[in-house]
Amino acid sequence: MTVIGAEQTPTLEASPAPQPKVPLVERRITGIVAPLVAVGILIGSWEIAGRFVNPVLISSPQEVASDFWGQFSRGTVTSALGISLRELYIGLVAGVVAGIFFGVLMGRYRILNSVFSPFVNAANATPLNVLIPLFLVWIGIGAKARILFILLITMFPVLLNTAAGMQNVSRGYVEVGKTLGMSERQLLRKVILPGAVPYIFAGIRIGTALAVIGMIVGEIELSNVGVGYLLNFYGSGFQTGDLLALVFLSAIIGVCNVGIVRAVQSRLFAWTLASR
Numbered sequence: 001m002t003v004i005g006a007e008q009t010p011t012l013e014a015s016p017a018p019q020p021k022v023p024l025v026e027r028r029i030t031g032i033v034a035p036l037v038a039v040g041i042l043i044g045s046w047e048i049a050g051r052f053v054n055p056v057l058i059s060s061p062q063e064v065a066s067d068f069w070g071q072f073s074r075g076t077v078t079s080a081l082g083i084s085l086r087e088l089y090i091g092l093v094a095g096v097v098a099g100i101f102f103g104v105l106m107g108r109y110r111i112l113n114s115v116f117s118p119f120v121n122a123a124n125a126t127p128l129n130v131l132i133p134l135f136l137v138w139i140g141i142g143a144k145a146r147i148l149f150i151l152l153i154t155m156f157p158v159l160l161n162t163a164a165g166m167q168n169v170s171r172g173y174v175e176v177g178k179t180l181g182m183s184e185r186q187l188l189r190k191v192i193l194p195g196a197v198p199y200i201f202a203g204i205r206i207g208t209a210l211a212v213i214g215m216i217v218g219e220i221e222l223s224n225v226g227v228g229y230l231l232n233f234y235g236s237g238f239q240t241g242d243l244l245a246l247v248f249l250s251a252i253i254g255v256c257n258v259g260i261v262r263a264v265q266s267r268l269f270a271w272t273l274a275s276r
Contacts (some may be wrong), residue, residue, distance in 0.1 A: 091214065129217065
């Protein structure tokens with residue numbers, strides 16, 4: 001019942017809490033705009049510098065782009081790129097498979113790790129360029145020598161990261177698996193390998209980037225074909241525009257390869273990125 005004349009208490013509506021402002025450096029748009037601005041500043045500075053510096057030392061971005069397009073339109077780089085990519089991916093896949101295989105063995109079985117670890121560490125610390133004269137003696141100048149060089153330069157980071165991942169899997173998980181009656185194969189497939197996946201992909205990303213270096217170095221030293229040979233040819237002829245165009249092409253290949261590895265990881269092993 002309402003009492004006439006009684007003082008009514010005003011009802012206060014709760015105002016929505018103010019949303020915290022996201023710092024500018026953490027906004028998504030900043031992550032897109034900032035790199036574009038940096039690239040624009042770099043290209044603009046490069047264009048200005050190219051007008052005052054000797055073209056033998058550096059070409060302007062316009063000249064590099066023109067030379068880049070000219071190499072493809074003339075077909076100069078097309079056949080060389082096909083040879084380079086074929087050898088790159090054969091050596092890369094073989095190196096990744098070999099690295100994971102031997103990494104699993106060394107990471108899981110202590111006796112194998114004790115026997116082979118000194119040799120693996122010594123081989124990894126040795127610059128692989130010193131093996132090029134041996135490749136010339138043993139295999140000669142050809143695709144086999146270049147693929148072997150790519151395989152070796154790819155294998156060691158994958159192997160070491162895989163072994164480290166196998167050894168850093170929580171012992172508690174392994175003991176729980178043993179308590180549940182899992183066999184050695186089941187432990188590897190369901191417990192240890194999944195726990196080592198982030199380490200394995202870290203090694204694959206490093207190996208993928210190094211494989212491009214191995215491709216270029218192998219073609220410079222062990223062939224007269226491929227992108228590496230063209231780099232050597234243009235460099236010796238002081239054709240800076242064509243040389244820089246191939247440098248950017250090599251960088252694009254490396255970036256695309258790492259992007260493919262990241263896409264595979266996010267697609268098939270998305271749970272490894274959940275903690276980021």
